[in-house]
Amino acid sequence: MTIPRDRYRTVIVGAGIVGLFTAYRLARAGAGPTLVLDRGFLSSGGSGRNGGGIRQQWETRSTIRLARESVRAYRAFGREFGYNIWFRQGGYLFLAESDAELARLRGVRDLLVSEGLPCRLVDPDGLAALVPGIARGAAVGGSYLASDGTLYPFPAVWGLYEAVRSLGVDVVLGAEARGVSTSDGRVRGVVTAAGTVGAETVVNAAGGWSGEFSRSAGLDVPNVATRHEILATEPMKPLLDPMVVRPRDGLYFSQTLRGELVGGLTVPHAPGTARGVPSSPRFLASMATALVGLLPRLRSLSVLRAWTGYYDDTPDGFPVIGEDPRLPGFVHANGFGGHGFMLAPAASRRVAAAVMHERIDLDPSESSPARFFGPAAAVRAERLQLG
Amino acid sequence: MASRPPRKFWAGRRSRSAADGETILDALARDGFPNLVRSVRYHRPRGPFCGTGDCTGCLVRLNGRVNVRACRRVVEEGDRVGDGNAWPSPSFDLLGVLDFLFPDGVDTLRGFRRPAWARGLYHAVNRRLAGYGAPPDPAPTGPAETPAERLQTEVAIVGAGTAGRAAAAAARAHGRSVVLIDRRTDVPPEPGVELRAGTTATFLSPPAGNGVWTLLSFREPEQGVLVRARSVVVATGSYDGPLLFGGNDRPGVVAAELALRWARDGRRSPLRGVLVVGGGRRASAVVERLGSTVVAVTAPADIGPEVTRAASERKIPLYPRSLVVRARGHGRVRAVELRGRSGGPRFSVRCDGVVLAHRRLPVAQLAFQAGAERAWNPSLEAYVPRTGADGVTTVTGLYVAGSAAGGAPDGSAESGTRAGASAAASASPAGAAATSPAAAPGPLAGYYRELLRERRAGKWVACSCEDVLLSEVERASARGYAGIEVVKRYTGLGTGLCQGRYCLPDALLLLSILEGRPPSEVGFITQRPPAVPTPLGALADLGDSISSEVIP
Numbered sequence: 017m018t019i020p021r022d023r024y025r026t027v028i029v030g031a032g033i034v035g036l037f038t039a040y041r042l043a044r045a046g047a048g049p050t051l052v053l054d055r056g057f058l059s060s061g062g063s064g065r066n067g068g069g070i071r072q073q074w075e076t077r078s079t080i081r082l083a084r085e086s087v088r089a090y091r092a093f094g095r096e097f098g099y100n101i102w103f104r105q106g107g108y109l110f111l112a113e114s115d116a117e118l119a120r121l122r123g124v125r126d127l128l129v130s131e132g133l134p135c136r137l138v139d140p141d142g143l144a145a146l147v148p149g150i151a152r153g154a155a156v157g158g159s160y161l162a163s164d165g166t167l168y169p170f171p172a173v174w175g176l177y178e179a180v181r182s183l184g185v186d187v188v189l190g191a192e193a194r195g196v197s198t199s200d201g202r203v204r205g206v207v208t209a210a211g212t213v214g215a216e217t218v219v220n221a222a223g224g225w226s227g228e229f230s231r232s233a234g235l236d237v238p239n240v241a242t243r244h245e246i247l248a249t250e251p252m253k254p255l256l257d258p259m260v261v262r263p264r265d266g267l268y269f270s271q272t273l274r275g276e277l278v279g280g281l282t283v284p285h286a287p288g289t290a291r292g293v294p295s296s297p298r299f300l301a302s303m304a305t306a307l308v309g310l311l312p313r314l315r316s317l318s319v320l321r322a323w324t325g326y327y328d329d330t331p332d333g334f335p336v337i338g339e340d341p342r343l344p345g346f347v348h349a350n351g352f353g354g355h356g357f358m359l360a361p362a363a364s365r366r367v368a369a370a371v372m373h374e375r376i377d378l379d380p381s382e383s384s385p386a387r388f389f390g391p392a393a394a395v396r397a398e399r400l401q402l403g
Numbered sequence: 404m405a406s407r408p409p410r411k412f413w414a415g416r417r418s419r420s421a422a423d424g425e426t427i428l429d430a431l432a433r434d435g436f437p438n439l440v441r442s443v444r445y446h447r448p449r450g451p452f453c454g455t456g457d458c459t460g461c462l463v464r465l466n467g468r469v470n471v472r473a474c475r476r477v478v479e480e481g482d483r484v485g486d487g488n489a490w491p492s493p494s495f496d497l498l499g500v501l502d503f504l505f506p507d508g509v510d511t512l513r514g515f516r517r518p519a520w521a522r523g524l525y526h527a528v529n530r531r532l533a534g535y536g537a538p539p540d541p542a543p544t545g546p547a548e549t550p551a552e553r554l555q556t557e558v559a560i561v562g563a564g565t566a567g568r569a570a571a572a573a574a575r576a577h578g579r580s581v582v583l584i585d586r587r588t589d590v591p592p593e594p595g596v597e598l599r600a601g602t603t604a605t606f607l608s609p610p611a612g613n614g615v616w617t618l619l620s621f622r623e624p625e626q627g628v629l630v631r632a633r634s635v636v637v638a639t640g641s642y643d644g645p646l647l648f649g650g651n652d653r654p655g656v657v658a659a660e661l662a663l664r665w666a667r668d669g670r671r672s673p674l675r676g677v678l679v680v681g682g683g684r685r686a687s688a689v690v691e692r693l694g695s696t697v698v699a700v701t702a703p704a705d706i707g708p709e710v711t712r713a714a715s716e717r718k719i720p721l722y723p724r725s726l727v728v729r730a731r732g733h734g735r736v737r738a739v740e741l742r743g744r745s746g747g748p749r750f751s752v753r754c755d756g757v758v759l760a761h762r763r764l765p766v767a768q769l770a771f772q773a774g775a776e777r778a779w780n781p782s783l784e785a786y787v788p789r790t791g792a793d794g795v796t797t798v799t800g801l802y803v804a805g806s807a808a809g810g811a812p813d814g815s816a817e818s819g820t821r822a823g824a825s826a827a828a829s830a831s832p833a834g835a836a837a838t839s840p841a842a843a844p845g846p847l848a849g850y851y852r853e854l855l856r857e858r859r860a861g862k863w864v865a866c867s868c869e870d871v872l873l874s875e876v877e878r879a880s881a882r883g884y885a886g887i888e889v890v891k892r893y894t895g896l897g898t899g900l901c902q903g904r905y906c907l908p909d910a911l912l913l914l915s916i917l918e919g920r921p922p923s924e925v926g927f928i929t930q931r932p933p934a935v936p937t938p939l940g941a942l943a944d945l946g947d948s949i950s951s952e953v954i955p
Binding site: 057059095099249250251252254274294296297298300301302304309316320 | 443469517531534931937938941946
């Protein structure tokens with residue numbers, strides 16, 4: 017674990033999808049020497065632990081637009097990066113269990129249609145066609161957008177990793193960033209286990225560890241690492257095309273290319289989420305209950321494995337993108353709340369712009385770190401957080 | 404056993420019969436070596452390998468259920484056994500052409516990206532090829548659901564072998580209540596102990612502040628069993644380890660366990676002439692039991708006196724210190740190519756089976772899952788839970804005994820007794836590990852180093868559940884992906900139904916060679932729950948009793 021140079025124009029903390037995509041954008045723009053540091057091995061964090069869902073059904077225009085841009089980027093990924101991410105646009109189906117929930121999804125549908133995305137509402141017969149064997153009365157309807165889909169996360173990480181390295185970016189794995197060095201009120205470098213490395217700009221793309229890293233730099237941020245659990249079943253032949261999401265309990269699942277059902281749901285964890293805690297019996301039992309309740313035919317299907325990861329949550333559900341006004345040179349690229357993979361291709365363009373002091377094409381009230389402490393307190397929120 | 408009339412069932416559109424209490428696999432094996440499934444990517448013929456319900460070699464569709472292990476399910480009158488993942492049948496599968504079309508495998512990581520218009524087609528074809536069986540029927544037939552069972556005890560013991568029984572007796576002697584569970588159905592009772600046979604432990608979760616362990620288990624087909632205990636002894640024994648060679652996944656390559664099972668009770672085994680691999684006690688047991696159906700014995704290293712004696716009585720040729728290079732044959736092993744390790748030409752041994760008895764490895768997923776620290780055992784060339792002499796692990800309230808802890812079989816009783824006493828007395832955990840120097844590569848690593856230099860033909864399957872080839876592991880390594888955790892994610896090795904049991908031990912040795920560092924530095928795959936694939940129905944039925952727990 018040695019760092020090749022002692023000075024970089026930019027040091028990115030986190031070699032996950034956001035950090036690597038940002039490094040790629042910077043390298044392509046010729047933004048000077050770039051280093052990416054990661055505390056673990058490649059794909060050891062959220063980028064290797066997510067369910068691969070990519071959706072454009074959101075409740076705010078800004079997020080819809082970021083997601084739509086990401087969908088386009090992922091469609092072109094194979095051509096650009098040489099790895100096949102098997103992005104399958106099998107749609108996302110949000111289930112409504114009551115008329116009130118259906119009314120909410122109708123609002124989402126209207127917003128998407130106004131953005132040019134052909135989202136549609138689905139009646140119970142439509143649900144039965146999309147989810148073969150769905151329990152009678154399990155939902156009153158849903159919203160469906162066919163161009164949403166799922167991808168295989170790992171090859172995206174490999175493709176980006178190889179691309180940035182061939183562009184001259186240094187990637188050092190197993191090197192934890194422990195803080196920043198500052199002088200005259202701005203960032204001068206990053207402190208690592210292997211010593212301090214000089215940097216004009218530090219990008220915090222540490223995912224579930226980004227709150228800790230910001231705080232180690234003396235910045236009070238509202239990011240919370242929330243443990244999330246997920247499981248995969250044994251593989252079987254195709255049963256299901258879309259990702260299915262139920263907002264009430266956060267249930268989501270889809271069938272991967274290999275035939276496994278992969279999904280999770282929200283189970284409350286004790287506050288102050290501890291690190292290194294493995295899967296819980298409670299999650300397995302709750303997830304099994306939810307799946308069998310929705311699709312009774314799954315009773316005999318076996319769970320193959322379960323794992324945990326961390327969401328990097330913000331109070332309003334929007335990510336944090338841009339330079340922190342309290343510490344010039346410290347750029348946030350975090351707070352994706354479990355949707356980093358979904359938004360990284362588009363979000364990384366804005367992060368790179370922030371690093372290069374260019375204009376960021378985002379509404380500051382929905383992206384800037386200042387929204388949490390500045391005079392312009394957050395007024396909106398993105399609440400369609402699940403799946 | 405009281406003799407009851409044979410049971411009739413259906414398999415491959417034919418009516419069959421099974422003795423009372425006989426498994427589907429054993430009943431089918433009466434008519435010859437059963438080919439029940441095709442592999443997941445290349446549709447290679449596969450046969451049963453392990454005989455314990457861990458491999459993917461006997462997955463069938465049973466009464467509308469998917470991925471049922473034929474070796475574990477006892478035949479019920481009127482059962483309908485269907486084929487999985489093959490068309491028209493596993494013995495003649497047209498999709499098997501994929502294996503011939505892609506002799507060097509396919510690269511799903513980098514291939515199939517172009518042309519853009521064909522992407523939908525690639526997805527559709529790939530999805531249909533993947534997976535084993537069709538999704539479960541909306542309303543499968545079968546026995547009525549049995550309600551979940553909940554048990555509370557002071558000491559829970561997993562595994563009713565020599566070590567587990569000794570631990571149970573010791574904990575009883577200390578006045579503790581004991582629940583003893585075992586996956587096998589034919590386990591004799593133990594006085595004063597709540598025995599649950601046919602119960603598979605899958606998820607051992609440490610106490611969340613209240614000092615009570617949670618052990619999720621299930622009984623076939625979908626009954627949930629929940630055990631709560633103050634302390635837990637893992638005595639899950641050992642299993643026959645894998646061996647990598649060309650065509651190592653061919654039907655007829657079996658673990659010693661399955662060969663022994665089929666040679667029991669004077670049955671007519673579908674294995675008629677086998678090559679036994681191994682030179683130790685396990686191999687000698689195989690030679691003793693299989694007798695004249697053994698055509699030769701080979702071993703990666705020397706062949707010990709017990710095997711030599713058993714073989715010479717039967718005039719069986721011995722090939723010590725040899726490389727098993729390749730199994731020939733397609734739907735069934737026909738011959739095996741060997742080469743002496745000191746050099747010389749390859750030679751061929753005609754046989755219809757290869758029995759792997761060269762290596763016993765600990766079954767310790769439950770202990771690792773619960774957070775027990777691991778230690779590299781240089782003589783096993785594998786990881787074992789780090790234990791003190793009295794079976795204590797690094798986790799409070801968790802004890803490991805017998806061969807699950809890496810112990811020799813003749814020490815199991817004593818090891819069990821000590822672990823049972825420790826569990827009864829809630830002995831304190833072992834302290835943190837002193838940093839030990841990296842272990843030098845062992846003899847099996849040396850064997851593989853030599854084997855990798857052999858000219859290769861046919862597919863070398865590094866992970867048979869997911870059809871991951873040795874060449875894919877080598878490609879990952881050549882591209883700079885190092886360590887087992889990354890190579891697992893890059894290739895998919897170790898992510899299949901056996902939970903890494905039959906690929907991980909060899910993968911650690913192979914990566915150590917490819918990366919030029921000791922196996923203990925290649926890392927380890929996080930042992931994720933469940934330890935054995937567990938039906939959603941069993942977990943759902945336990946839902947209400949654990950759905951209010953606080954997770955730290």
